[in-house]
Amino acid sequence: MTRFVDMHMHAGFAPDPAALAAELADAGIASFANTVTPQEYARLSPTLASAPGMRLGLGLHPWWVGTPELGSLDDALAAFERDLATTCFVGEVGLDFWPSRAHTKEAQLEALTRIAQLCAAKGNVLMSLHSVKAERELFDVLEASGCLERCTCILHSYGGPSDQLMRAVDNGCFFSIGRRMLASKRGREYARILPDDCLLVESDLPASQGASISADELAAELAWVIDELACIRGVGAESLRDAINARSVALLGLQAA
Numbered sequence: 001m002t003r004f005v006d007m008h009m010h011a012g013f014a015p016d017p018a019a020l021a022a023e024l025a026d027a028g029i030a031s032f033a034n035t036v037t038p039q040e041y042a043r044l045s046p047t048l049a050s051a052p053g054m055r056l057g058l059g060l061h062p063w064w065v066g067t068p069e070l071g072s073l074d075d076a077l078a079a080f081e082r083d084l085a086t087t088c089f090v091g092e093v094g095l096d097f098w099p100s101r102a103h104t105k106e107a108q109l110e111a112l113t114r115i116a117q118l119c120a121a122k123g124n125v126l127m128s129l130h131s132v133k134a135e136r137e138l139f140d141v142l143e144a145s146g147c148l149e150r151c152t153c154i155l156h157s158y159g160g161p162s163d164q165l166m167r168a169v170d171n172g173c174f175f176s177i178g179r180r181m182l183a184s185k186r187g188r189e190y191a192r193i194l195p196d197d198c199l200l201v202e203s204d205l206p207a208s209q210g211a212s213i214s215a216d217e218l219a220a221e222l223a224w225v226i227d228e229l230a231c232i233r234g235v236g237a238e239s240l241r242d243a244i245n246a247r248s249v250a251l252l253g254l255q256a257a
Contacts, residue, residue: 002029002249004226005032005200005248005249005252006202007200007201007202008154008156008157009031009034009202009206010036010205010206011048011054012036012040013206013207014206015212018047021052024218026215029215029218029222030053031053032057032091032126032128034091035059037064037070038079038083039079041058042079042083049087053254055126056089057087057089057090057092062093062104062108065108073111080114081118084125089125089252090119091128091129093112094130094134094156095132095138096108096131097133098133112141113144113145125151126151126251127154129155129156130156131155131160132159135158139164143171153168154174154175155176157176158175158181159180169195174199175190175200177229178201178204191232199243199247200244201226203225226241
């Protein structure tokens with residue numbers, strides 16, 4: 001039985017990703033495990049791509065653009081294109097124009113534009129998207145590439161302006177909501193007004209490379225998010241969880257349980 005579905009987490013950050021995947025499966029927790037570089041995806045794919053209840057996303061996170069871990073952007077995009085032939089799950093990708101990351105803005109745009117073009121050409125790709133102070137640019141890229149029409153887009157922990165929130169809703173995007181989004185007044189208001197049929201939940205855990213997380217801790221995090229979300233929206237937590245689980249299982253192409 002599926003107890004929870006975590007629509008944005010980082011199994012690769014755990015000390016033993018395969019052991020975490022097995023523990024989550026035993027606990028009835030399905031997940032969309034995002035990676036941050038094509039190298040991480042290639043390292044994890046042999047064990048996690050077939051893990052029960054888990055879908056592994058091919059990622060190129062904007063924080064890693066311009067870092068030694070990613071290496072040459074051309075090489076990283078070539079690896080992304082090669083590995084996209086093996087999967088329909090992409091994440092974490094996006095844009096982050098926070099002042100400390102402004103120096104990589106053009107490289108980020110280059111990366112996301114190419115990623116979006118590749119995903120739109122493939123079609124039917126589920127994408128988990130990061131955006132900080134770059135929401136308009138993010139949607140411009142997704143729209144111009146055809147991703148909004150040909151792929152399914154999830155906004156991870158959205159905190160941007162309300163006009164871009166409605167732009168996302170109008171284009172059929174989903175929103176994965178977690179503790180970080182619910183920590184702000186704006187995020188809680190968005191969680192209140194979003195349509196029922198675009199709601200998902202996430203843990204975004206483990207929080208950093210090498211951090212330990214147990215299935216019980218992850219379940220407790222998701223239960224807290226659902227309880228808070230139910231309170232904000234004035235609905236029952238159990239019925240909300242069941243609806244979100246069903247929606248998430250369908251997006252991940254998992255067998256309902």
